Amino acid sequence: MSASVSRRTFLGIAGGAASVLGLVACGGNDAATSGDDASAASNDSSDKTYIVATDTTFAPFEFTNDANEFVGIDVDILAAIAADQGFTYELNSLGFDAAVAALESNQADAVIAGMSITEERQEKYDFSDPYYDSYVCAAAAEGGDVSSLENLNGMTVACKTGTQSASWAESIAEE
Structure with a gap:
């Protein structure tokens, strides 16, 4: 070669x-997931649907499967958090840079994607606890x-x- x-x-x-994976600006979120997850979450909380941006090109954490559905570890974690905390979310695949820009411009409530936690980023974003080093x-x-x-x-x-x-x-x- x-x-x-x-x-x-x-x-x-x-x-x-x-990257260190984390949910940025944890404000809650809904994903384009199955109706069961979203409807279960909506029964427990307010009517607000959180907008969550992501980059679905980072398998196995977040990616699009053959059926054009968002899947992966981060997608599963997001669905579990939403079910536990009782909120709904809409998951938007924007690409990493656009997802962060959407968060910074208040077009998204949160980002779930692989992101290294740095001092500079901690000054700008509220990270979850890291779950992957x-x-x-x-x-x-x-x-x-x-x-x-x-x-x-x-x-x-x-x-x-x-x-x-x-x-x-x-x-x-x-x-």
């Missing part, structure tokens, strides 16, 4: 493994051009903006 394929592999794994890692094709971080010198490495892996990559870029 070429070095660019190795970089893509590196980027995909590093970006995927780089991750780390930055890298992978490259066996026998490829990349076998160590030093092999990345002079190469372009891409990471998803705003992720723990992007912060890490920036921190070692000049080393």
Whole structure:
């Protein structure tokens, strides 16, 4: 495999493994889930339906299945919280950056998505307790051009903006 394929592999794994998952700005939420979950929650609480934004491209945490339904660990957690706390929600798949922008512009009540909890973000958002710890890692094709971080010198490495892996990559870029 070429070095660019190795970089893509590196980027995909590093970006995927780089987040701490949390429900941001816990205001309650409804998802485009089965009617049973939403109706059970609506019997217990007010008539307000919370708007929850997400990025459904982060399997197994949140993604869209073959039936075009939102599924995953985060979706299940959200449904369980809504049932327990008695609220309804509408889950909107916006992509990560747009989900955060929707929260900041009051177009969403909460975000459920993989997000690293940083001091800067804690100043802006009210996080739930984290329920998954991750780390930055890298992978490259066996026998490829990349076998160590030093092999990345002079190469372009891409990471998803705003992720723990992007912060890490920036921190070692000049080393």
